[in-house]
Each structure stands twice: as C-alpha cells, then as structure tokens.
Amino acid sequence: MSAELDLAGRVVDLVRRLAGSAAEAEALVDHTALALTRFANSGIHQNVADATTAIRLRVHLDGRTVGGSTTVVDEAGLTALVERTIAAVALTPVDPAWPGLAPAAPLVTDGAWDEATAMASPDERAARVRAFVDAAEGLETAGYCRTVYWSGAFANSAGQSVSGRAAEAAMDGIARVPGADGVARLGSRRLADLDGAVLGGRAALKARAGADPIELPPGRYEVVLEPTAVADLLTNFALYGFNGKLLNERQSFAEIGAAQFDPAVTIVDDVTTTAGIGMPFDGEGTPKRPVTFVGDGITLGVAYDRRSAAEAGVASTGHGWPGGSAFGPVPANLRLLPDDAAPTAAVAGPAADAHTAALVSTMERGLLVSDFWYTRVLDPKTLVVTGLTRNGVWLVENGEITRPVRNFRFTQSYPLALGPGAVLGVGGNAVTPADSWDMFGFTGPSLRLASWNFTGGASG
C-alpha cells in the first residue's frame, strides 16, 4: 500500500469514527514534486522545485455536503481537517443534488509512469536548457524544462480504494530575432523524449524564417494550423465545449448525435495510451478510460463528473476535479486523431514537420500558423473565441511558403472552424505540445482548414 493510500484511508476512517457510519466520505491524496528550470535571455533565471502532499476531503452527512483540504498532514493536521469539515456540514443547507460516492471499480491504467523522469535532477533539466540555447546558435532564447512526479490515492466510504503514479516532462522555448519569435514545445511522460537541441534548432529556424514580416489585411484566410495551435482548439473544447455541466446549463455548443464537425474529425480523451500524460483516476475516484467525444464528425458525448452526470441522467466519465463542482468536468487528455494515411513532404523552411509541410504543399493561398495566444471565449454557446497568432505566421502561395506575416487578431467560432466541409486536410502527426498546466496533454495533428476569421492586424 502506498503512503498516499494509507493516508486517504486513515482520513476516511477518522470521519466515520467522529461522525458515525452514516457519514459518506471521500479523501483524495496528491503528492506532487514539481521542478521547473526556466530560462530567458539565454540564461537560467528561475529554477524552482517543491514537493507537496495535499489532502482533499469531502463529507456528505444528513443530506449536506462540505469539502476541505490541507497540506498539514501530521495527526494534528488531519484531525483538524476532519473536525472542521464535520462541523461545517451541520451549518450548510441541504444538498439535494448530491450524486453519491463513486462505487468501487478497478483502474484501467496504473498511470503514466517513468522512473527516470520522476527522479530527474536539476542538472538534467539544465543540460536540456543548455542544448536548446546552444542549438539556437546565438539567437536570444527563453523557455523552460519541467519534470513532474505525482503519486496519488483515493479512498471513500463506499469501498473505492485506488492509487497510482505518473510522471511528466515538458519543454517549451522560443528563439528570437528582432521582430520575430520561433517556438518549439513538446510534452511527454518521459524526459528522455525531450531533446533540447532538436527543439532549440527548430525554434531558431522558425525565428529566422519569421524575420521582416509583411502586414496583410484582415479577413478570412485558408490556414494550416500546426499542432501547437491545434492544442489551443482542444484546450477550449475541453474547458467549454465538452464540459457536461455547461451542456446541462445549455451553454455548450455540443448537440449529441449531430454532425457538428467535419467527417475527418475524431476527438477522444484517453490517458491510457502510451503517449498519455496524467493520472489514472479523477478527483472523485472514478477510473479514467477512453472516451470518444467526436467520432467521424458526429458529436457523441461530453465529459461528466458525478454531479453533472446525475443531473443529466448518465454515468460519470471520470472527469471530476477536486473541488471542481462550480466549474464542472474538464477532460485533460484530448486527442484529435491524425490521419494515418496522410502524406509527408520534405520540410523546407519553418514548417514544424513533414506532415505540416505536406498540408502546406496542397494550399493554393493561405497562412501557416504556428501558435495562438491569449484566447478568450466571447460566447460559450457558440464557442466564439478571440485571440492572437504568435511565434510565426507565413503566407503560403501555390503550395510554397513565401513570406513571413505579422501577427493577426482573430475572432472565430472554434466548432465552425472544424465544421462539416471545413477541414481540408488532417496531418499524420500526433504531437503533444508542452502544456502550461502540468499533467495536461492535448494532442493533435496539423490541420488544413478552409477558413479562419482574422479580424485585425497586431498593429490595430
């Protein structure tokens, strides 16, 4: 038994001892050791690590529900957590929507574990930064290398008792020339997959290819989005589109059974693959399993935690977050499936890889977009998002990358961008860019889309 599982069990037992056997209780224990080596102006300027164990408790008693957490995990801390949570329950209103505790169920996966990543040293992260900086050959660089070790456990009074381990590594960096940045980012469960030299070299190539950009008028352009940009689409789908709570509230675009996407689009949430990053169970103890949200263009489902699932009359899909009732369920491992038969082409210039280059080669006139930035939802119901391009945009003419272009602001409905007939090509690559949230992994190929609505230039 792991130390975390022992701790979770002790907390649940303490609740039952102090509040009686009628109390329903669940305890989630997370031990996270996060280390992040950050560089700017081509030198390491921030280098941090912490190792924290936190316990989140939820108690349902006499029809009322209260949650609480602590990082003070000695006997006094645990007792204080349990006593104040039990005391608080008596003072809150009845919770008629209480969905009950997760039933006992086995895990589908033990977690995305890699020992070497979990135990990585500051020197190993610094070595990758060194390689990234050197590969940029004198260009100014900035970014980070991160490793995360997670060991967690969940126990509840309904008999569910699970534990797991996971590791994650990520590297994200830019190289800079005056007026242009190039980016390369990659996430993995294995630090060994992250080659600082490869990433630094790619970022530098993109930066040099982005120098002296021209300004194009705003308007609708055909685009090829690289995986770093596609990850932003998946992030917003995860937060606002496939969120079962928002669907219950009629604030999601999703219509189950409707052909809302192009037939080339299939989106799943899956931490069980070898490329998956994340934990094997959710914050309510429900085992994670593969879930298909979009199959061949048809919206098939959304994510649910226990509360939103009960409201919808369905089962939890294993997407509950600790203390996340107010925001609702969010899938953390969305994958837009690649086209395994997609062609490749020789990489010439700033295209991220051979699949991206192949999509570019089929575009008569449009834009190659590396990255999106500061995207915000204007209307959740239609998932209209505004944001900016970043880290490289190029004009494509007759299948050739011809000129770097200055950044645009866009205002675009994300589901409509992937709507029926809108997806002109899906790459065969499946890339998981480093995510700013650790233990999140949004994976997608490059996409060629018929139209993207650029509403302004970066200069106004």
Next chain:
Amino acid sequence: MPAEDLGYTVLRVTHFDAAAAAVQAALDAGARYADARVMHRRSESMSARNGEIEDVSQDEDAGVGVRALVGSGWGFYAVPDMSDAAARAAGTRAARIATASASVPGPAAGLIPLPAASGSWSSPCEVDPLSVPLSEKADLMVGLTTTMREHGADLAESFYRVWDTAKWFVSSEGHRIDQRIRECGGGISATSIGAGESQRRSYGDQFGTRGWELVTGLDLPGNAARVAVESRELLTAAPCPAGETTLILGSGQMALQIHESVGHAIELDRILGWEAAYAGTSWLDLGQLGSMRYGSPLMNVAIDPTIPGALGSFGFDDEGTPAAARYAVHEGVWVGVLAGRDSASVAGLDYAGSVRSDGWARLPMVRMTNVGLEPGPHTLEEIIAATDDGIFMDTNRSWSIDDRRLNFQFGCEIGWEIKNGKIGRMLRNPTYTGIGPTFWQSMDMLSSEITDWGIPNCGKGQPGQTGHTGHPAAPARFTGVRVGVTG
C-alpha cells in the same frame, strides 16, 4: 477568533526560527544570499447556483519556501513542513538548484541595496470573515440566487472567497518581518439563455484586503433583481454596432483596462525579457522611461500598495521591501515600473517593492500591487452629458491582449447608446479593440468617482501563479475607438 476555535491547525513551531534555519542552510551550502518565507493560509469559498449550494470548501496550507543565490544563479525550493530539519533541507536544496542554474548563466545577478527591515503588519479587518457563521453566509448566497431566478435568470450564481494569510520572512541580510493579510470578496451573476446565445450580467465580483464588511457593503441583495432583469433584456437588445465611435467605460471595465494594458506592460521582468516565452514582453523601452507619452495628460497612474483595504495592499513585499507609493504614469508620461531587487539591479533602477508570490510553494516574482488611476476632473454624469454620439460599456466579459501588451480586444457584458448627451437603448455583445498608447492618448474625460477594484485571478509565471491585484479606477471617455468586432 483564534485558529483553533475555527477548526484549523494551530502551528506551534517558532516560525521565524524555521525561516532562519532555511536561510542558514542555504548559506552553509554556498549561497551568497538567501531568504525564506514561512506561510500559513486558511481559506474558505462557497458558491450557489439556482437556489442550492453548489460547493463549500474550507482549506488550509502551510509551508516554507527558500530562495538562494549562488554566484549568478537563483534556486528555489519549498516544502509543506516547518520543522527545523525540513526547513534546513529545503535551504540546502535551494542552494543546490541554484548551483545548477549557474551552468547556463545569464547576466550577473545582483540585488539593489535594501536596509534590513524588522516589522509587523496587518491588513484592516472589521469583521473576521472566517468567524461569520457558515449558515449565515449560505443563507445569503442561496437567497441571492433565488432572487435572480425569480426575476428571470435561467442560471443564477453567487459566490464568496476568503483568504487569511500569515507569513514570516527572514533574509540573510537581516530582515525579520511578519504579516497577516485577510482578503475577501464576492459577487453574483445572472445568465439568460436564448436560442443562439446566452447573456450574462454580474455585480460585485469585488475583492479587497478587508473583512466581511466588504461583502456586506456591496449590497448584493439590492442588485440581484436588477442583474437578472438586465440579462433577460440583453437577449433581445440591439447588437453593438460596428465602427469607430466615442467610447465611455464604466469603472469596473476601466479596472480591467488598466490591469491589462498598463499594469502588465510596466512589469520590469517583462520589459527585461524574463517572461518572453510565456506571459510575453512589453512594448515599453527602458530608454524612454521618464520621457515617453503613454496617454493623455489626464492619465495619472500610481503604483500604491499602501491603500487601506485595496486588494494589492501589504506592509512589505515578499522580499522585504516596505510598501511605498510611486507614479507609473504622471500627466500622461511613463515614469515608473513594477520592480524587484534583482530586476531593478539589472535595469539600473534604485527602487523595488513589487515582488510577490501566491504562496509558500512559489517563487516571488514581479507582480502588480495596486495599480490605478488618480481621480479626474469630471463625473460620469458630466461625461455622458458631454457626449453627442457614442457607446457606454461596462463590466468585463472577455479579455485578450497580445504578448507585448499593445493590441487588445475586450468584451463587456452590457452597453448603451449615447445620443445627444443621454443614455439610449441597451446594446448586447459590446466589444472594443485598440492599441494601448493610442487608446490612452485618446482619453479626453476622466471621472473623479474612484472605486478600488480588486482582481483575484491574475495569472503569471511558470509554474503558474495566481496574483491578487488592486486597481483604483473611474469612468472615462475615449475617442475614435473601434467597436463591435464580431466573429
């Protein structure tokens, strides 16, 4: 009320001693400078939806974070354990990490001089928010949503948040500071859902370094019916027209405008490129500090962590610099930045005071404190009366700005036409876009009606940190602004 009476852990270690042990261990391991913060935070939150409590949580965290400087490399390590042994181990780890940093060195790191300070500071608090009975708070939250539902909202939500943070700071230069900062706030929102879109109206969403009196002072019950009715009315309101017009912003939206297009732009770490890969840089060039025109002569923006009760207030920042006010923009000219001791040293400046972290487990970094406008000469009533043709927008709904803090597009919850000096019909989905300095230079009227807004969710840093910032703001008028951008 004592912590033990509220059911929280009573930490009986000597907090200064734990911090001092961590600092000494870092020095023993080779650091030429070290500091440590022990923090103990209790927090509480509640949210209600459509007549029911949706979430109640009472949380506690405590630990020590150590910062060490070895050569020109920084290291930071944190643990949730304040025993002498754990604190010493953390100090040693911080120095070891700093040693690894030196393998990819940046410019030589230094710290501007700072007299060693000893002191205590507490934020003002009339009613301890953690002492207000949960049942009383729950009745308030549920009642608010019931009122909004009764007045037409499809989705009625209310919330409050409370933080009570104690911290003890020790540095190798002799600092010894303890502070207790109590923060709270809350708000309500009503959403009406139509066939193709939803409309949201909110009120409150206000935070400060004050007690529960802040929440009661908002008069949330007195505004619940109004926001519900307005959210319903918005569904059938005319869309915001597209074009260029005179724009009047309410003080709530002005707070967001200041935060995004002034506050972040004047962060010295961004200006120096330390955030280039993520949060971004700044369009500001240090060579123009003191001479560059940022906005119209009406624009006076102060960095002031001394404002009683504002969300970004403290006695000392998280590297021990006493709180002090200074101008960021004076009569439209850029004159100041948000700085820390190391960034100020690199930039050749002689002041710091804006370094903060969101907890013991995160590295202190340059952050906004209270960044806000000084009062102007007008009133909102005068501004509207003086406008022949324009749009009045208020309450932020969406925000997006580029990585240099120049190109922004903000959406508001509600707008109204202004015709011949009077408020006209309601407008839905109002948005406006612009370029920071052009926008601020177009400000031709500014109200004297200042509100100290608080924003509790400012994201920055890797690993991510959530900052609490304050923004004194008043209604203002801008000319020639592009509005009505749609997808």
